[in-house]
Amino acid sequence: MFCFQCEQTDRTGAVPGCGGPVGNCGKDAPTSDLQDLLVHAVKGIAQYAARARALAAPDDDAAGFILFSVFNTLTNVNFSQTRFVGLLREAAAVRDRVRDAYGEAARARGLTPEEPDGPAAWQPAPDTDGLLRQAADVRVDAGLALVGPDVVGLRSLHLYTLKGICAYAHHAHVLGRHSAEVFGGVESALAYLATEPVDVEELLERALDLGRLNFAVMELLDAANTGTYGAQQPAAVRTTPVEGKAILVSGHDMRDLGDLLEQTKDAGVNVYTHGEMLPAHGYPLLRRYPHLVGNYGGAWQDQQQEFARFPGPILMTSNCIIEPHASYRRRIFTTGPVGWPGVRHVANGDFAPVVRAARALPGYRETEPEETIMVGFGRDAVLSLSDRVTDAVKRGSIRHFFLISGCDGPTPGRSYYTEFALGAPPDSVILTLGCAKYRFNRHDFGEIDGIPRLLDVGQCNDAYSAIRIAMALAEAFDCGINDLPLTLVISWTEQKAVAVLLTLLALGFRGIHLGPTLPVYLTPDLVREFVDRFGLRTINDPVADVAAALREVRS
Known part of the structure; x- marks a missing residue:
């Protein structure tokens, strides 16, 4: 077992990563290894699926299976060995079906079908012990001695971003929303990883492509949720x-x-x-x-x-x-x-x-006095306030916006987000989404000219709303996103947050504060690259970070 996909990663060893019999998330070694093998298997499906889609012979059922299978491998989702064995058997059958359909489509066009190697050629072992032996060759750090930690780190960034993308896309898919762009983008990205790329610059550029793909996925999910259940309302x-x-x-x-x-x-x-x-x-x-x-x-x-x-x-x-x-x-x-x-x-x-x-079961024996918190400030609700918000900014009633969002978690350092939110000046507005909000959403932040100072935009799945709100503000003030009096403070735990981070970078957001720690698969050289290219920042002292954000806008 080797896993370093989330913020719970064991950082105590010479090489950070969870190993041994059980990871910090509670995942045991056989389950972790079977997850690695399932990722390998769906890469093989994608190698054929991408070729079939290019010949106008897509298999959307196979694409849906890819989304679901990859979602199973996220942090804190599926810990069942037997379920993964079943998914591996199904993956081989799906791969064979897509391979055969691709072959037919190629021959119908007078082409000789390609026979990609690597994951596409994988055949499942007959028993669980055999599958575990196969998994030993496809760990996420496979090839480290040959290609080095930067390449392994960027391949991992691709994979973990794809895990987030697949999770978001699956949520949309079960509500009946999907698109050829998303299915094809996921298939193409997995097929690319199956080639074991080594070009650092290409990996960096294609990582931004994944960010753009995730934006399309989040737009699809937003349409699925609001189209099914209505636009969020306070x-x-x-x-x-x-x-x-x-x-x-x-x-x-x-x-x-x-x-x-x-x-x-x-x-x-x-x-x-x-x-x-x-x-x-x-x-x-x-x-x-x-x-x-x-x-x-x-x-x-x-x-x-x-x-x-x-x-x-x-x-x-x-x-x-x-x-x-x-x-x-x-x-x-x-x-x-x-x-x-x-x-x-x-x-x-x-x-x-x-x-x-x-x-x-007994349920609750009595009703307790009512206490409430406010939700429902998705993009429609917030943008309905845009004229009032714009006027408040122009009058100086609102000086700054802070987006404090992302994952909560058990690791030290998360009190930073509470202290940051409570330290935001009274002439600022806080937007939040994801479970990080629980660090401060019971606090009464009050209002500014009738506008709540705390606006809960929703789940991490609702990051699209927050991005659209920022874009609308930039349009209202006729400026770039990075010219807004807006500071992004993001906490992460798992792969969906990484996908959102790459989306923000791909859309041009700069100066994002990320914490409480950085992903360990980003080597020091890669961290420097992200700092230089995107102005990515690590969190520091919350009081100092609030003050610095306000100074930067004033300057």
């Missing part, structure tokens, strides 16, 4: 319990939440969101269900304590699951790409087992 979300039976939904997938709400509308069971599902309350077609009563708890890293106290079943719809404690292991369910050994998995959107568990 809403107060209850954070205290309501008497009655209860189900808790965590993760990111709005489709799963919507299906559960529909299946429980007459069941006498209340539904609560957790973690990154909080923004669901901003969608009007989800809020129409009166039994969606509130949000419980905070960010993902506290789930073991919070889930233990929740008096009903828990449904995990996507990342971020961590090892279920014995106190709730028998009442947590997974669905979609999520998996944990011994935890019941609900397939095909049938949540009847979850509902039965809710009826059997």
Whole structure:
């Protein structure tokens, strides 16, 4: 096992990375190795799929399988060895189907079909032990001695960005939104990685192409969410319990939440969101269900304590699951790409087992006094305030905007984001998205001329909204994005945040503050390259960073 894909990476050794029997996320070595092999397998699918698509013979079902398979390999998603063995068998069958269709399409055009080597030629071993032996040759750091750490680091950056892209694209796909641009872009990028590229400059340039691809994916996901559930609207979300039976939904997938709400509308069971599902309350077609009563708890890293106290079943719809404690292991369910050994998995959107568990468990005995937090400031809601915001800036009532967003996590240094938000001057506005908001979203920041100082844009999945808001502000002030009184402060844990970072860089955002640490697969030379090219910054002292941001705008 070798893994360094997330911010939880073990940094104590001479070579940073999680090894040994279990990684810091709780993933055991066989599961990690099978994930590496699954990535290898889908590269093989992509080698044929990209060629078939170029001949106008795409297989969109295979493309959807690629998205789902890669999503399974993200941090804190699927920890089930048996599920990965099944996916590997399916990957070989999908690859053969796409290979045969490509061959037919080539011959129909008078062409000799190509037979790419590498992942395209992989054949699964007959048993799990054999698969694990195969995985030893396709670790993420394969070829390190030959090509060096910079090339391995950039290949890893590509792969992890693609993992984020596939996760976002899968969320859109299950809501019926997909495009040839996205499917083809993912296939092409995986096929490129299958060639084991070594040109550093080319890898850097193509990394920005991935950022642009992710922008298209996030636009697709935004259209999927708003097209299905309506544009987000500001809403107060209850954070205290309501008497009655209860189900808790965590993760990111709005489709799963919507299906559960529909299946429980007459069941006498209340539904609560957790973690990154909080923004669901901003969608009007989800809020129409009166039994969606509130949000419980905070960010993902506290789930073991919070889930233990929740008096009903828990449904995990996507990342971020961590090892279920014995106190709730028998009442947590997974669905979609999520998996944990011994935890019941609900397939095909049938949540009847979850509902039965809710009826059997006590639920909340009484209703507590209401407390709320505000959500729902997606781009439509914020842009409806654009004239007021523009006037407030011109009058000097609003001096600065801070986008404080990204992932929360368990590692030290995350109090920085609380201190930064609380240290932002009273004539500034804070936009936030992702679970990092839980560091400060219960604080009352007040208003400026009737405009809330804290605007919750949504999930990490809603980064498209934040980007569009910044673009609209730049247009309103007839300036470039980097001329705005805007500072981006981003925290990361896993691969979706890396995909968003590359999108921001590809769109021209400069001077981004990133923390609490940098990805370990970015070598010192690569960090210097990103600093020189994009003005990427590491977080420092929050008070000093706020002051520096304000000075830079004034200058």
